Amino acid sequence: MSDPAEADIQELDPLERQVVSVFVDGVKVLGLPRSIGEIYGLLFISRSPLSLDDLVRRLKISKGSASQGLRMLKSLGAVREAPGNGGGERRTYYEPAVELKRLVGGFIREQIRPHLESGKTKIRRLAETTETVEDEEHREFLKDRVERLEQWMRSGGRVLPILQKILGQ
Amino acid sequence: MSDPAEADIQELDPLERQVVSVFVDGVKVLGLPRSIGEIYGLLFISRSPLSLDDLVRRLKISKGSASQGLRMLKSLGAVREAPGNGGGERRTYYEPAVELKRLVGGFIREQIRPHLESGKTKIRRLAETTETVEDEEHREFLKDRVERLEQWMRSGGRVLPILQKILGQ
DNA sequence: AGGATAGTTCAATATTTTTTGAACAAAGAT
């Protein structure tokens, strides 16, 4: 069942390690866990799709980590299941999405938008609280600040599509 | 020396708590520690500049946290020392920078650019490693991937100034 | 049905990051 010629490859070679390290750094900037970077990095530099088990073996991470990592990467649209490995193959193989547009889109959709939304909600509530302040001068100051927050949110909303457009090339 | 009427204000009022909470969420998205959000948030909603000691008392954080937090916020250009509180005042007071342009600029300069730079360096080294691969077909595949990484970095570099421009309004 | 292989879930553990607090440094006041 096992193909020794492939199964024996365990450790990452130096080049693979370099690539993984680039992505580990990359995802850290985005606030995602290291395992995400490792998984995506290895997929990115592999010529053929890898199974969950390949990732576990080669990266020496737990099955749990690999499973959760793949789930998140799928939700971000950063990996997809490799299409039709013909006949009776049960295991699923994964390949990376390598178009920046798609990666950025997924990140914005999954990680940025939700926070922007919940921020807007909080700020709306804040605006209401502001109204109840008795002292007029103070109230005007607060309104001014809340107004500014709302402006920031609007700018944020405007900038995302533009970001996507520029990075989709 | 102490002005009881002011010094007695300890707890944050509900509105202040709401604002602080918005900023705590906000900085979390950016990958900055909660204390940064608390400090900036309280400054943002305060009508007059606050001293390090005010922050410690009102936010119930340690002097160390306040000091380090203020240092980071200064480096980001997100707070500045309040100008000339006249005569013999030794303590320094801080006020927030409230222009989005400045905040975004500081964040990009301090948090994004350095990572972009070190990423580029790593990728340059990677390109060299790629050259040493014997098998031509494999080498060509790797070159293709590294090329793509370089493209991503270029896109990143191009997008930052545009971001700043759009948010500077 | 029973066995084997693939993959998921989640409580416990490990790691990383942040915060604290006490010692220290700087500088004005007496």
Add this chain to the structure above:
DNA sequence: ATCTTTGTTCAAAAAATATTGAACTATCCT
């Protein structure tokens, strides 16, 4: 010169986050 107030530093403690691994579910194969 010494005391006092203000602020900084950094090792240790606490909190937050990620990873593990074992129990579980699903599905295919005989």
